[in-house]
Each structure stands twice: as structure tokens, then as C-alpha cells.
Amino acid sequence: MEDVVQLLLIEELEDIEVRNRRVHRRRLDPFNELSDEYFIKVFRLSKALAQFLVHLLKDYIAPANRSTDLDITTKVLVTLRFLASGSYQMDVGSNYNFGISQPSVSRCIEEVVNAMNRNEIFNAYVYFPRNIQELNAARMGFFEKYNFPGIIGCIDCTHVAIFPPKVDDDNYPEHIYVNRKNYHSINVQLICDHNLKIINVNALFPGSTNDAFIWNQSNVQTLLRRLHEAGNKNYFLLGDSGYPLRSWLLTPLEYEPRPNIPEHFYNSRHKTIRSTIERCNGVLKMRFRCLLKHKVLHYFPEKASKIINACVLLHNLCIEHNIETPQNEEAEQIDLGVHVPERNHVVERVNPELAAGRNQRNKLITLLQQ
Structure with missing residues (x-):
């Protein structure tokens, strides 16, 4: 019985270590570490346009309140990568060293897509001639x-x-x-x-x-x-x-x-x-x-x-x-x-x-x- 308890304890400690590595793993900064051309290939927007989008949506996306929370820029980039690639969400989270779990990617997509669908955002850029x-x-x-x-x-x-x-x-x-x-x-x-x-x-x-x-x-x-x-x-x-x-x-x-x-x-x-x-x-x-x-x-x-x-x-x-x-x-x-x-x-x-x-x-x- 003691061996079973010890084995379970070891497995739990290993899980905690894996989670900690995931949280503290250095994430790629695409704005500084990707060329302009490759940034567009990956995210479809230029660096300047991606930063503009982050600024446009910032009031409609929850900010990072804890050290483990994703910041708004990361949420937007994860969503852009999914829309650009059409890959399964797990691939989006693991590529380009975002180091994000599939459930987190799913939440990013939902939050950012909902922000872009708000009337005050969407209607400012997609509209039939108004006069x-x-x-x-x-x-x-x-x-x-x-x-x-x-x-x-x-x-x-x-x-x-x-x-x-x-x-x-x-x-x-x-x-x-x-x-x-x-x-x-x-x-x-x-x-x-x-x-x-x-x-x-x-x-x-x-x-x-x-x-x-x-x-x-x-x-x-x-x-x-x-x-x-x-x-x-x-x-x-x-x-x-x-x-x-x-x-x-x-x-x-x-x-x-x-x-x-x-x-x-x-x-x-x-x-x-x-x-x-x-x-x-x-x-x-x-x-x-x-x-x-x-x-x-x-x-x-x-x-x-x-x-x-x-x-x-x-x-x-x-x-x-x-x-x-x-x-x-x-x-x-x-x-x-x-x-x-x-x-x-x-x-x-x-x-x-x-x-x-x-x-x-x-x-x-x-x-x-x-």
C-alpha cells in the first residue's frame, strides 16, 4: 500500500513539474524574432497591422491579471495563427513556441473572435456604402x-x-x-x-x-x-x-x-x-x-x-x-x-x-x- 501511495505521489510531483515548465517556458516574441516577411506568412497581417488590431480590441479582451494569464497580444496572435492556418487548435498552441494548451487556445479564439464581431468593431470595417x-x-x-x-x-x-x-x-x-x-x-x-x-x-x-x-x-x-x-x-x-x-x-x-x-x-x-x-x-x-x-x-x-x-x-x-x-x-x-x-x-x-x-x-x- 505504501508503494502505491509513493508511486501516486511521484506521478503528482512529475505532473506539477511539467505544468511549471509549461508556464515558465520562454515564449517566442514574434514581433522581435520573426522577419517582416515571415510574420505575414504566419499571421497574415504585418507587424504594424497586428499591433493596430491588438490596440483596437484591447477594451474588449480580458487583460492578464495573474502571471499565468495570457496577455492580450498573445491571445490575438494565437487567434490569427488559427485563422491563417486552419490547423487544429493543439497545433496552434504548440507551434512557434506559444506553449499554450488546447483549452487555452480555444478560449483565445472565442474571446478574440467575439471582440471582432462586436457591432462597433465589425461595422467600422465591413459596411455597404452609407450615403x-x-x-x-x-x-x-x-x-x-x-x-x-x-x-x-x-x-x-x-x-x-x-x-x-x-x-x-x-x-x-x-x-x-x-x-x-x-x-x-x-x-x-x-x-x-x-x-x-x-x-x-x-x-x-x-x-x-x-x-x-x-x-x-x-x-x-x-x-x-x-x-x-x-x-x-x-x-x-x-x-x-x-x-x-x-x-x-x-x-x-x-x-x-x-x-x-x-x-x-x-x-x-x-x-x-x-x-x-x-x-x-x-x-x-x-x-x-x-x-x-x-x-x-x-x-x-x-x-x-x-x-x-x-x-x-x-x-x-x-x-x-x-x-x-x-x-x-x-x-x-x-x-x-x-x-x-x-x-x-x-x-x-x-x-x-x-x-x-x-x-x-x-x-x-x-x-x-x-
Whole structure:
């Protein structure tokens, strides 16, 4: 009996020693010990931008009150590394000598992601044009780049894979997250400007939801409808044929026109400009690999949606600060969001909004040939 007690005591002392080594192990200081180029490769943000983010979030993240607590900077860097790599949390904690346990990493991610999802933080960096001046600026950006009048953004949806919810989950029924490619996902609506900055994101709908349905529930759709009803008709989005044609959302012609006629020129220009949103989606997922299909977010849908929002906010910060897009990182595994659009199964009757959309499109076809 004494031998058993002694053995248990030795094991307990060894556990304490291991914990003490973990607490007192010197952690890497990435700001001083990594080159600028490698820092961006690891965390996706420059050193200056990462420090800016720490300052931005400091009032919403618990400070270190004890010697064993993680400081705010470490919490932010751990979260950035997870979003950038999409690795399992234990790998994030053990890499780069952070020396942090998996439960601590999980708490870091939740705390920092929640901070980035606060309205006063998120809405300051991800927002649709808020007035006529900003609408005009968005329109001018597309016109100067593509010589195509009226465009203020391009819209599409992309799927982000998630771990299947429980079959009997009342809040998140498992079956509604299965998309058309037969994996569980969130169907994320993105709208971007000419510079790949995301001006609207909706990450609330399960993978089985149709793109057009998400759009019809969108605040942006309501805003643009009201704008056109008030007579401001020279602002519109470009979307693929999975969306309903409206004067504020122009889609390609339903048929493929023969070459060298105005309709063919319109469709060709539409496709070229609309690819902006596909490139935006690709850059977003190249930067933040936790969004890639083969990574799979191992979180409930609500938390996965917040992680997607956080990646969008960080993407916009990178755009604003001219952070280069990571290159040659398993590029063949990156889903650029290019897909065959789902045709609307319900044939629309000719209603005033559809007729106005056709009229708007016909005017542009005529204008572009001049």
C-alpha cells in the first residue's frame, strides 16, 4: 500500500513539474524574432497591422491579471495563427513556441473572435456604402477600372465547410446544412467592391439555402429597392444567373448571344467584371485557410459564422493596408468559388421589377456599343 501511495505521489510531483515548465517556458516574441516577411506568412497581417488590431480590441479582451494569464497580444496572435492556418487548435498552441494548451487556445479564439464581431468593431470595417457620396465613390471605382457605368459591387455566395451538427439538434438541424455537393456548410453571401474589399457579408444561412433566397432576405436588397423607388436608378450590383434580374441587380442574358453583337459584348463584359467576386473569395480563403473546404470548421454554426465574419474583417484590413496575398500555399486545394450557377426553378411572371430590370439591362447593352 505504501508503494502505491509513493508511486501516486511521484506521478503528482512529475505532473506539477511539467505544468511549471509549461508556464515558465520562454515564449517566442514574434514581433522581435520573426522577419517582416515571415510574420505575414504566419499571421497574415504585418507587424504594424497586428499591433493596430491588438490596440483596437484591447477594451474588449480580458487583460492578464495573474502571471499565468495570457496577455492580450498573445491571445490575438494565437487567434490569427488559427485563422491563417486552419490547423487544429493543439497545433496552434504548440507551434512557434506559444506553449499554450488546447483549452487555452480555444478560449483565445472565442474571446478574440467575439471582440471582432462586436457591432462597433465589425461595422467600422465591413459596411455597404452609407450615403450617396460613398455610392458614387464605389461606382467610380468600377467605372475607372472597367469603363462600365453604374456598378457599385459584385455579389455571389460561397460555401464554408463545417462539422455536422448533431442530428437531433433543435437549434441547428443537421440536414439543412448539407449543400448540393453533399457536405455540411454555411452558405455565405459576399458583396465586394472593385478592389476586392468586402462591403457586405451574410454568414447566417445553412448550406442547403439557395443563393437567391439569401439575397431576398438581405438588408442590401431592401436598401437598393428603396433607392431605385426614390429615383436613384444608376446604382446596381452584378450577379450570376442564379439571382433574379432587377434594375438594382443585373444578371447575364439568359441565352448565349452570337459573337460580334451588342448582347454578346454585354455578356462578355458582365462575366469579366463579375469575376471580381470570385477573385475576392479566392483571396479571402488563401489568406484565412480555416475557411477552406478540406479544413472544416469544427464549431457549431453560430460560432462558425462569427469566425467567418472575423476573417472578412481581417481581409478588409489587409486590403486597406496593402498586405500582399499569400502565394503558393497548396493553391490547388483552394476553392475559388467558381461554380455552375443554380438556375431559378420558379419561372417569374413578368412583374414591374423584372420588367424594370430588363429595361435597365437593355439600356446598358445599347450604351456599351456606343
